[in-house]
Amino acid sequence: MPAVEPAALHQRHDALTDSWVAISPARNVRPHTSQPSTATDAAASGLRPACPLCPGGPEIPFSYDAAVFDNRFPSLVPDPPLPPPCAEYAPSLGRCEVVLYTEHHIGSLATLSPLELARVVAVWRDRTGELWADPNHRFVMAFENRGEAVGTTIAHPHGQIYAFDRLPPFIAVRVAALARHRGENGGCLSCAVVAQDAGSERVVGDGRSFVVAVPFAPRWPFEVHVRARRHGLRRLTDLELDEQHDLAAVLREVVQRYDGLFGFELPYMMVALEAPEDAPDWHLAFEFLPPHRTARLKKVRASVETATGLFINDTLPESNAARLAAVGVVPREEAPPLIVEVQR
Ligand SMILES: [Zn+2]
Ligand SMILES: [Zn+2]
Numbered sequence: 001m002p003a004v005e006p007a008a009l010h011q012r013h014d015a016l017t018d019s020w021v022a023i024s025p026a027r028n029v030r031p032h033t034s035q036p037s038t039a040t041d042a043a044a045s046g047l048r049p050a051c052p053l054c055p056g057g058p059e060i061p062f063s064y065d066a067a068v069f070d071n072r073f074p075s076l077v078p079d080p081p082l083p084p085p086c087a088e089y090a091p092s093l094g095r096c097e098v099v100l101y102t103e104h105h106i107g108s109l110a111t112l113s114p115l116e117l118a119r120v121v122a123v124w125r126d127r128t129g130e131l132w133a134d135p136n137h138r139f140v141m142a143f144e145n146r147g148e149a150v151g152t153t154i155a156h157p158h159g160q161i162y163a164f165d166r167l168p169p170f171i172a173v174r175v176a177a178l179a180r181h182r183g184e185n186g187g188c189l190s191c192a193v194v195a196q197d198a199g200s201e202r203v204v205g206d207g208r209s210f211v212v213a214v215p216f217a218p219r220w221p222f223e224v225h226v227r228a229r230r231h232g233l234r235r236l237t238d239l240e241l242d243e244q245h246d247l248a249a250v251l252r253e254v255v256q257r258y259d260g261l262f263g264f265e266l267p268y269m270m271v272a273l274e275a276p277e278d279a280p281d282w283h284l285a286f287e288f289l290p291p292h293r294t295a296r297l298k299k300v301r302a303s304v305e306t307a308t309g310l311f312i313n314d315t316l317p318e319s320n321a322a323r324l325a326a327v328g329v330v331p332r333e334e335a336p337p338l339i340v341e342v343q344r
Contacts (some may be wrong), residue, residue, distance in 0.1 A: 009075075010083040011090040019169050022092055024075040053156035055103045061313040064103050068127055071096035075280075076162060093136055095163040099123055100156065103329050107157045108146065108265060110255035114333045117248040125236040127161055128274060132235065133238045137163040139276050142236075142281070147267025149291055149298060152174070159270070167276055174273075178281040190283035191231050198229070202321040204328070205253050209233075209246040211256060214321040219311035221293040222261065222320050224254050234275035247286075253329040254288055260327035262295035263324055 011020045055063045059072070076094025083089035101112060101120050109117065124142045130138045144159035145152045167175070181189035197203065197213040204224060205212040215225045226247070228234075233243065258266035268290035275282030291298040293315055305311050 009077065009092045011081055011092050013088045013090070015088070020166065022075045022089065023072075024092070025254075026073055027234075029145050030291050032301070046134075051105055051154065051156050053098075053100055053158060054105050054152055059098075060100065064100065065116070066102065066123050067100040068097055068123060071098050071160065076164065076255060081175070082278055091163075093119070093165040095134075095137070095161075097127060097131075097161040098193070099127070099142070099159045099161060102157055107298060108255055108259075109144075109157075109251055109270075110259050110265075114245075114250065114252075116249065117127040117252055118245060119300075121236075121239075121244050121248045121251075124159075124161070124272060125239060128235070128272070129237040131161065131163040131254070131276070132237075134163065136165055138167045139164040140274060142272040143291065144270040146270070147265065149267035150269050152267075156182075171276060175279045176274060178279055182281055188231055188281040190281050194227055194229055194283065197225070197227070204257065204321050204324040205250060206281060207250040209243040210250050212250050214317045214324070217315070218313060218317050218320075219305075220289045220291060221299060221313060222258070222259075222266070222290050222324060224324065226250050226254065226288075226289045228283040228285065231281075231283070233284050234279070235284060238284065249332045256329045257324045257327040260291060260329075261324065262292065264295075266290050266292055 008026060010023055011022050014022055050057075052058050053060070055061075059069055059117060060067050074092075074096035076096055078093070078095055080091035080093050099120070101107070101109070102116055109120075112120065128140045128142055131137055140163045141163065142159060142161045144271045146344050178189050181187070181192075191214075194211050196216065198211045200216070202216070202249055203212065203213040204214060207229075208225065209230065210228055212224065212226050215223060228243070230243070232238065239247065255268075258268060268288050270286060270288050273282075273285045273287060275284070291300075293299045299314070
């Protein structure tokens with residue numbers, strides 16, 4: 001045991017799995033305002049929750065378009081307290097930010113206007129670019145947890161960005177797979193996956209710059225990947241303006257398909273996967289991981305998945321892709337070019 005108590009915020013190394021765990025007890029007292037979460041619920045209840053993310057709330061006291069601020073309950077911070085000087089402890093170095101998509105309490109990526117959505121993509125691009133530039137950070141990930149099913153405690157349309165001080169294990173596996181493929185086959189694995197997905201019956205939508213498809217081996221029944229076609233588009237800061245607009249459009253369409261699938265806002269995890277250092281074959285991707293397998297039933301990450309990493313998918317990917325592709329989406333409108341200065 002260490003001679004001194006560890007700081008409240010720290011990381012611990014699990015020797016048996018050779019992986020790190022972020023210990024963050026303060027997060028247990030986060031605010032919960034997740035109901036009502038939809039316009040229907042709000043109308044039915046006649047109530048509007050005291051939302052900390054609405055204009056005038058404690059986070060943003062003024063009206064805003066999109067906004068970014070440091071997470072009040074972070075797991076990783078730029079100036080972490082020092083844990084005991086033992087190899088199995090590490091400071092919780094990094095950054096946790098919150099990205100507000102809009103000042104309106106009701107809405108989602110599916111309902112934002114093209115201009116609003118272009119602004120969100122621009123905010124992701126600018127903030128992740130700044131976080132990647134910090135030499136303390138080895139990985140940066142923008143993401144969204146939508147719905148109580150994936151632990152969202154505040155219903156207001158928002159996402160988050162985490163910056164990590166070491167390469168997370170699943171990301172390291174991806175980097176190694178790219179390098180191994182390059183060594184064995186002399187080509188880009190991501191280009192090969194993009195070509196395979198684009199030519200498959202798993203395509204669920206149109207993307208000029210991105211392939212939108214249920215992946216070949218999805219862990220979640222209605223998992224959808226949005227992956228850059230262009231080799232060299234590795235991070236959000238690599239986006240050309242037309243690619244940025246295309247990305248906004250395909251993300252909106254994916255969420256519209258989800259919402260049309262069962263007739264309610266489908267809970268999901270959405271992760272923006274940008275290239276770490278030394279991963280030249282990485283293609284920028286947004287991966288959607290919704291837990292539902294039917295309108296009523298959710299896939300649970302249960303014993304086998306959690307203990308062994310082997311996911312069991314009770315559905316056929318090609319069938320689910322066809323169901324998603326059949327859902328109607330709102331026709332595209334092009335958002336005008338947008339230069340955004342991020343206010344913090
Ligand atoms: Zn709100
Ligand atoms: Zn490639």
